[in-house]
Amino acid sequence: MKNDLSCGVARDLMPLYAENLAGEESRAALERHIAQCPDCAEALAAMTAPEETPEIPLREVDYLKAVRRKTLRRVVLAVICTVLVLACAWAAGAYVIGAPADRTVRSMSFSVHTHPAEETIDLRVLTAEGQPAYWGWEVTRQGEVVDISARQGRPSPLHPRQEFFSTIDVAGVREVYLCGQLLWQDGVTLLPGAQSVYDCRTPYVGNASALGRLAQAMVRTGRLPDGFTMELQTAREPYGWTLVYDVPGDTAQLDRELEAAAPLLLALVENLGEFSWSRPGTDGETVVRTVTLEEADAAYGSSVKACAQSPAAFQQLCNWAAEL
DSSP states (O other), X not given: OOOOOOHHHHHHHHHHHHTTOSOHHHHHHHHHHHHHOHHHHHHHHHHHSOOOOOOOOHHHHHHHHHHHHHHHHHXXXXXXXXXXXXXXXXXXXXXXXXXXXXXXXXXXXXXXXXXXXXXXXXXXXXXXXXXXXXXXXXXXXXXXXXXXXXXXXXXXXXSOOOOEEEEEEOTTOOEEEETTEEEEETTEEOOHHHHHHHTTOBSOTTOHHHHHHHHHHHHHTTSSOSOEEEEEEOSSSSOEEEEEEOSOOOHHHXXXXXXXXHHHHHHHBTTOOEEEEEEEOTTSSEEEEEEEHHHHHHHHTSOSGGGGGOHXXXXXXXXXXXXX
């Protein structure tokens, strides 16, 4: 059969032939051509021949494996060393160095006994399971302020849990701080629960979120029964705040607790004039009780608003309300 392709055309068809992309007619023509043209046959054979993977000498393979193992050991060792360094640093900080016991008095167990005649107070800090260990106690005085500081960390043989006791001279002293938290002011020992409530004081009845925070602080410290919704009266004076209780219960106990809470809330909300609460009555009707600012002042014998001027004054109001 006549060789109907030139070598140039045959060379152009070879890539398509090698990739199996040439049509049947082109393949047949190319195959006829290479059957009669040794040069083109050799070129096509070279194009379609499988590539040979160079063999790596066994010595080089062993060397590469050794390098990989050595690199892996170094990485693992570096990770282990890093973890050990971090663990040692954490242990040193937690068990040896500790951290400043700043404003942790609310989680401390302590007792304060005042001796007015001697103008001293006895402070005892107690430790129990689940509490940190405290060490490095220092009592410093600057003017009318005494500051008691310490470090805290995890208990260890180096720093075990142990009590701290100190008699503090408070002659000419107005305030005593324990680890950054006000502990004693003007002869009054301040309890953590009262302080957490005092910190939530607000100037406006209309600030519902602020009133909510104050109410929840009262609930957490056991000064206010939970399970209420709030209603505010800000259209005219006296401005009012009402807690609505929907679940029937021991109404006498509820009334007693809310009567004791009323002076505290009237003191801490600056423009609050009336505090009320409502509850279901025994006959199915809603009972509403109200304590006005004037009634709270008369019962306390002084202005309850003035008790919001200092933590000590508010603590005294709390002490009085607890006896109601």
